[in-house]
Amino acid sequence: MTYRNHLIISAVLMLMLVTGYWAYDGSIVPASNSQSPIIRQDADYFLVDALVKEYDLTGALHYQLKSDSITHYPHNDNTLLQLPVLTNFSDNGQVTTSRSENGKLLPGGKDIELWDNVVIIQSSPSKKQHADVHSSENPLKQELRMDTDFITISPDLEVASTDRPVLITNDTGETRAIGMTAYYKQGRVQLKSRVRGVYEPE
Numbered sequence: 315m316t317y318r319n320h321l322i323i324s325a326v327l328m329l330m331l332v333t334g335y336w337a338y339d340g341s342i343v344p345a346s347n348s349q350s351p352i353i354r355q356d357a358d359y360f361l362v363d364a365l366v367k368e369y370d371l372t373g374a375l376h377y378q379l380k381s382d383s384i385t386h387y388p389h390n391d392n393t394l395l396q397l398p399v400l401t402n403f404s405d406n407g408q409v410t411t412s413r414s415e416n417g418k419l420l421p422g423g424k425d426i427e428l429w430d431n432v433v434i435i436q437s438s439p440s441k442k443q444h445a446d447v448h449s450s451e452n453p454l455k456q457e458l459r460m461d462t463d464f465i466t467i468s469p470d471l472e473v474a475s476t477d478r479p480v481l482i483t484n485d486t487g488e489t490r491a492i493g494m495t496a497y498y499k500q501g502r503v504q505l506k507s508r509v510r511g512v513y514e515p516e
Contacts, residue, residue, distance in 0.1 A: 358388045368469065377402045377469040393419035400426060402472055402498055407439045410498045412467060412474070426467045434460040434474065459483045460496065472498035487513040
């Protein structure tokens with residue numbers, strides 16, 4: 315075999331190897347009969363001026379959720395809320411009202427996220443009145459206000475938590491902190507870090 319013929323055969327073999335590599339590398343995709351399931355990401359229901367109420371085992375109103383609109387997405391079971399107002403009614407008569415510009419009911423419907431201008435106000439019935447806390451005839455006295463930009467609330471447990479900056483104000487002053495957990499029933503607030511307060515004696 316001459317040297318020239320040897321070079322030609324080598325070139326042909328090299329060409330075959332390169333062609334086979336590109337075919338194996340993905341240029342040729344084998345046909346498949348299986349198809350990926352199509353997941354719809356549009357809403358399956360939409361409510362305007364919605365009001366949801368939850369009662370305890372004794373039949374007393376435990377909490378209620380109002381929202382200008384409620385939009386549910388089945389692909390992730392999230393429910394978006396516009397201008398939500400969540401009101402918790404504790405056994406001791408304390409009423410905690412949480413409002414924001416936006417919110418989301420998480421999958422399972424147990425926890426709610428609120429964000430954008432979140433305001434939480436804890437109030438108690440007037441000491442001179444002992445009527446039903448749900449009655450409009452029973453005035454409530456504001457005791458504590460909490461402002462933040464994001465919070466997660468568990469209405470059933472009456473617990474709210476955030477890792478964002480928070481401002482807490484009451485009759486005697488104000489407190490700022492990074493992160494907070496509020497226990498509605500116990501009337502207790504646990505601050506996480508960088509706590510600063512201003513106290514104004516009466």
